[in-house]
Every structure is written in structure tokens, then in C-alpha cells.
Amino acid sequence: MDQARTGSPRAVARLISLVEDAAPQLREVMRALAPVTGSAYVIGVTGSPGVGKSTSTTALVGAFRALDRRVGVLAVDPSSPFSGGALLGDRVRMQDHATDPGVYIRSMATRGHLGGLAVSTAQAIRVLDAAGCDVVVVETVGVGQSEVEVASTADTTLVLLAPGMGDAVQAAKAGILEIGDVYVVNKADRDGAHQVVRELRGMLALAERTADSWRPPIVSTVAVKGEGVADVVTAIEQHRTWLERTGQLGKRRHRRVVEEIAAIAMTALRARFGELDHDQRLEALADRVLAGDLDPYAAADELVDQV
Amino acid sequence: MDQARTGSPRAVARLISLVEDAAPQLREVMRALAPVTGSAYVIGVTGSPGVGKSTSTTALVGAFRALDRRVGVLAVDPSSPFSGGALLGDRVRMQDHATDPGVYIRSMATRGHLGGLAVSTAQAIRVLDAAGCDVVVVETVGVGQSEVEVASTADTTLVLLAPGMGDAVQAAKAGILEIGDVYVVNKADRDGAHQVVRELRGMLALAERTADSWRPPIVSTVAVKGEGVADVVTAIEQHRTWLERTGQLGKRRHRRVVEEIAAIAMTALRARFGELDHDQRLEALADRVLAGDLDPYAAADELVDQV
Numbered sequence: 001m002d003q004a005r006t007g008s009p010r011a012v013a014r015l016i017s018l019v020e021d022a023a024p025q026l027r028e029v030m031r032a033l034a035p036v037t038g039s040a041y042v043i044g045v046t047g048s049p050g051v052g053k054s055t056s057t058t059a060l061v062g063a064f065r066a067l068d069r070r071v072g073v074l075a076v077d078p079s080s081p082f083s084g085g086a087l088l089g090d091r092v093r094m095q096d097h098a099t100d101p102g103v104y105i106r107s108m109a110t111r112g113h114l115g116g117l118a119v120s121t122a123q124a125i126r127v128l129d130a131a132g133c134d135v136v137v138v139e140t141v142g143v144g145q146s147e148v149e150v151a152s153t154a155d156t157t158l159v160l161l162a163p164g165m166g167d168a169v170q171a172a173k174a175g176i177l178e179i180g181d182v183y184v185v186n187k188a189d190r191d192g193a194h195q196v197v198r199e200l201r202g203m204l205a206l207a208e209r210t211a212d213s214w215r216p217p218i219v220s221t222v223a224v225k226g227e228g229v230a231d232v233v234t235a236i237e238q239h240r241t242w243l244e245r246t247g248q249l250g251k252r253r254h255r256r257v258v259e260e261i262a263a264i265a266m267t268a269l270r271a272r273f274g275e276l277d278h279d280q281r282l283e284a285l286a287d288r289v290l291a292g293d294l295d296p297y298a299a300a301d302e303l304v305d306q307v
Numbered sequence: 308m309d310q311a312r313t314g315s316p317r318a319v320a321r322l323i324s325l326v327e328d329a330a331p332q333l334r335e336v337m338r339a340l341a342p343v344t345g346s347a348y349v350i351g352v353t354g355s356p357g358v359g360k361s362t363s364t365t366a367l368v369g370a371f372r373a374l375d376r377r378v379g380v381l382a383v384d385p386s387s388p389f390s391g392g393a394l395l396g397d398r399v400r401m402q403d404h405a406t407d408p409g410v411y412i413r414s415m416a417t418r419g420h421l422g423g424l425a426v427s428t429a430q431a432i433r434v435l436d437a438a439g440c441d442v443v444v445v446e447t448v449g450v451g452q453s454e455v456e457v458a459s460t461a462d463t464t465l466v467l468l469a470p471g472m473g474d475a476v477q478a479a480k481a482g483i484l485e486i487g488d489v490y491v492v493n494k495a496d497r498d499g500a501h502q503v504v505r506e507l508r509g510m511l512a513l514a515e516r517t518a519d520s521w522r523p524p525i526v527s528t529v530a531v532k533g534e535g536v537a538d539v540v541t542a543i544e545q546h547r548t549w550l551e552r553t554g555q556l557g558k559r560r561h562r563r564v565v566e567e568i569a570a571i572a573m574t575a576l577r578a579r580f581g582e583l584d585h586d587q588r589l590e591a592l593a594d595r596v597l598a599g600d601l602d603p604y605a606a607a608d609e610l611v612d613q614v
Contacts, residue, residue: 030602038599122603250597257593257603262580264607269576273569286564290557292345295337296429296564300571 004131005036009104012131016106019123030123033130040072040129043236044154045139046179051162052186056223056232057139061097063233064135068102072128072136075107076121104128119263122153122256153256155249156181156239158232161200163192177203180216182235188220188228214242272307281306311438312343316411319438323413326430337430340437347379347436350543351461352446353486358469359493363530363539364446368404370540371442375409379435379443382414383428411435426570429460429563460563462556463488463546465539468507470499484510487523489542495527495535521549579614588613 003011018026045057057073064071097103108124121138128136138154159180164187183204185196197218204216217235221228243249276282285302288294294302310318325333352364364380371378404410415431428445435443445461466487471494490511492503504525511523524542528535550556583589592609595601601609 027602027604030604034596034602035599038597253597254590254593257596257606258584258589260603261589261592261596261606261610262577262584264603265580265610266573266577268607268611270569270573273572277565277569282565282568283561285568286561289341289564289568290345290560292342295334295341296567296571297334297337299564299568300575303568303572304575 004127005033009101012104012127013106015127016108016124019120019127020108022120026123030126033126037126037129040125040133040136041156041240042125042154043135043137044157045137045160046157047160047162047184051160052223053139053160056158056160056184056186056221056229057137058097059221059223059226059229060137060232061103062226063229065097065100065102067233069134070102070132071097072104072125072131072133073106074121074124074128074136074138075105076117076138076140104131104133118153119260119267122260125153152179152259155243155252156236158182158184158236160184160186161196162187163190163196178207181214181239182232183216183218184228184232185218185220186223189222189225193220212246214239214248269307273303276303276306311434312340316408319411319434320413322434323415323431326427326434327415329427333430337433340433344433344436347432347440347443348463348547349432349461350442350444351464352444352467353464354467354469354491358467359530360446360467363465363467363491363493363528363536364444365404366528366530366533366536367444367539368410369533370536372404372407372409374540376441377409377439378404379411379432379438379440380413381428381431381435381443381445382412383424383445383447411438411440425460426567426574429567432460459486459566462550462559463543465489465491465543467491467493468503469494470497470503485514488521488546489539490523490525491535491539492525492527493530496529496532500527519553521546521555576614580610583610583613 004015015029017023018029043060045053045060047053054075057075061071061073097105106124108121125136125138157179159177159182161183162185183200185193185200187193197220200218204218209215217238219228219231219235221232223229240249243252273282282303285294285299289296289299311322322336324330325336350367352360352367354360361382364382368378368380404412413431415428432443432445464486466484466489468490469492490507492500492507494500504527507525511525516522524545526535526538526542528539530536547556550559580589589610592601592606596603596606
């Protein structure tokens, strides 16, 4: 653990494996790390498959390294059999930074239990934070509920779109139009990029905002050539300044920790139900419901009283 | 409530509305109904959009009515903005049975809270059961996790497929190939129906089964003409006989009630966390985590101790 705090990549990797496995030692580790966390800035990168998330992440890492920031990257794979392959291919490109001691790159699998992805991502962020990362980029694969949950662990969320795939209408359907702090239209040198920007602008204009609200900028990039990446970094810095000035940074992080604590507590309670099941008290309640002696709500009350 | 038990459609409708709204009176209602539930046989009908679920349900209802059984139908709509429209159109066909006093038809919306769909479906089934339905058909719209959860509330689950849409490979991806007790290939008069049956047979052959296992039959139908519907009823009856003979019926129902009680208890506990949030105890825990004085696991322990 001390090695992880001084930045040993192997020690960091070991701790993140504990997070993935939800290992019993994790509690101890998190207790020890608590005093040395809270300084990393967390950036979420999300969007449909094919929009260029990994290329954009790689370019962003380069930009932050040029500013001499230490960077952690978490590539979160929600265990989908369909995204696994693409992930491996994408990882290869990230090799640009593989030998840079100021960069940690880590793919994360998860057991897929409810709320598990968001909770384990939060713990992995803490590990990278304690290891001295100034910036942690969390890249999510695929689109769906897990994206929204993982995005809620970020200080600034980038939503990526590209012409042809993952257009604005699809993004709206996937529910990721509400979660972006910065919108990036990647592959901006392709046909249809202007159209995506226009659609996106139209949809964002529909959102209700007050005079004090953050107005998410739209940045065009060609990540594979590095074009526009500096503008993305500027947009992130502007969002960060806004978050700090308005006190939203503290509020967001507070809300995030509240959700995290509640999710861990729910998991712990669910596990206790499992134990009751095992020692047949829950089984006995079910028998009484089946016999018509008890309704399920009254049974749930008894269950809650027993844990 | 007494009116519901004697089968007044309006009284039944009122009780199911209480279920949908998760109204406070629901606890009382379920307490009163508990002694008079447990006799209905529950049939789940699921499959991709377009395979003919509503037509098949309508035909099944007709077949059970011909056997003089009282039938309840619950059409569960997981609040998807995309399935809402289709649902309304499909309902029109169900009008065949609209004036039959032996049939209750009810679409069910839900608030979409976690585990909510399965729990509220289970309560609505209890209401129909108490109202004297011999058979309750639960039809789910769309495909996904909610299907699997709702299917787990059924004694016999029918998985529908049709040529062209919702083929066997898609069904496998959607995770519904594991949950079927009876497979129905509808629109069997169309090109490609034999192909679907063949694919399905191949995929089901891959499942590991012991000598005592139920081997899900594949029934071909043209539901819109009523063809094959009697075979579906026969397959359901055979599955029921198997469930009773092997003791699986009791085990399934027991497992179902265990899950139901646990889900209600989890919802109740989550609500208590919300109260703690409101009275600022959870907020205070989050502040301590943010300050690095506490790790999230220790905070979750304190939270659990407080509820």
C-alpha cells in the first residue's frame, strides 16, 4: 500500500485487482487510503461504440502529460461479451503511453452486480488518486444505464459523438444528452460532422437552463490527428473553473459520495438477506407467505427487523 | 376489497391501480388478500417486439375460456417511451374478450424503480388470484432484463419467436433462451419458420439437462388464425404436470416469494437511507468521507447501524 502511494505501478495494479474482485482486504485498503485521497480531478469519457473514445482518451492523456500532470486511465468494460473484443483492439493504441511512468492505464472488469460498476469504479479512482494522479480519465465502453452511473462518478463528463455512428438522436435515446458537460464531435473531417454539430446544438438548446447554468460547449476534433484536443482541454478547464466558482464541485462530489455509501450499504444488507436465507429464516417467511398466513410486505418488515 | 374478491371488475381495477401507484393502502390490501391467494396458475408470455405476443395472448385466453377457466391478463409495460405506442395498438385486438365477465385485462405501467416491476407484477397477480382467476397471463413488452425478472414470476414461461424478427440468435443474445419452458414459433406460415425451429432446436440441444430435466417443447403456431393454440395449451398443461410431479412448482413459487420479500425489504431500507439523507446523517457521513476522515465502507457500516 505504501508502494502504491509512492506510485509503484505494480502496487497500484494489485490494489485495483482487489477492487475488481471485491476482495475482503479492500476495506482495510480503503481505510488506509482515505486520508490521502480527494485531490484527483475525474474526467468521464463516454459515447457509442465507434465514435473514437480510446483515441480521444489517448490524445487527452498526451495533452495532460504535456502540462506535466500525472494521469490515470480507467477503461471500464461492463463485462459485455460484445465489447470485450473491441476493447482489446483499442488498448493497443494506448501503447503510446505504456512506457511513460506518469501514466497508469487500466482496464477494469466487474462482476456485473447491481450498482457494482459505479462502486468499484469509485474505489479504483481512489486508488489512482492516492497514487498521485492529478487527473483520472474514466472511459466507458458501450452505451446504457451503466454509462450514466459511471458518468456520475466524474467531475467533468465528455460525451463523444461522430458523424455516421452514434449521432445526436441516438445519443438522446441513450440518455447521454443530459449527462455531458462538454460535447465532442470527433472525426470532424468526415462528411456529416457539421450536421451532427447542428443537431446537437438544437437538442442542447431545448434543455432548460438558468442564467447561472453551465452551458455545455461543443468541440470538434480529429482525435487521431490530435486536432482540437487542446480545445477539449480548455473546455474541461473552463468547466472546472465554473464548478469551483459556483460551489458545484463540492456539491457534485458530495452527492457522489452519498450515492456511493448508500450503494455499499445496500450491497451489505443484501448479503445479510442471503445469510438469513441460508439459515432458513427468510425461507420460513416465504413459507408463511405461500401458506397465506402472511403478506409479502409484512414478511419484508420481519426481514428488516431481523437484519 | 370484498367486491374484488367476488370478482367486480371495477374493484379489481382499483386495487391494481393501488399496486401501480405503490400506494400506502397497498400493505393493508395485501394483508387482507393473503389468505385467499395461491390458487392461480401464472403463465408468462415474452419475446421480441413483433413476434405476436398480444395476438397469442388473445388466442390463449380464448382457449382457456373454452375450458371455462377464469382468466386474468396483465400486459406489463416497462415505461419505455418506445413500447408505449405499440402497446396501445395491440390492446385493441384484445377487445375480443372485453365484454366477457370471465376475463380481466389490464395494462400495467410502473414507476421504473429498481426491482419495482417484478414486485408490482407479483402484487397485481395476487389481486387477480384473489379475484378468482384460475389462470393469469403476464405479457411483457420489449426484451431485456425486466423480461427475465417478470418471467421469474411465472409458473410456465412461453418464449415467442417468429421468422424475420426476434430470431433464435437474437433471443439468445437477449438472454431469453434460458428462461423458456415452452417455445412458440409464431407466424409459422411464413418463409423462414422452419429455419427458426431448426436454429432453436440446435440451441436448446446445447443446454445441459439431466434425465429428470424438463425438455422445453417447440410449438409452431399461426396465432392470428388460431392454428396451433391448442398445442400450446397442451404444452402448458404438460409442463404444469411435470412441475407438480417433481415438486418444482412449490420450489419455484418458494424461490419467487423469497426474491419478492427481499426486493420489498431492500426498497424499504433504501427509503430509510433517503430519510437519513433528509435528516442529514447520511450527509454528515459523506462529509467525513470527503474530508478523508472515513472511507466509504466504514461509512456504509455506520449507515447500516443507523437504520
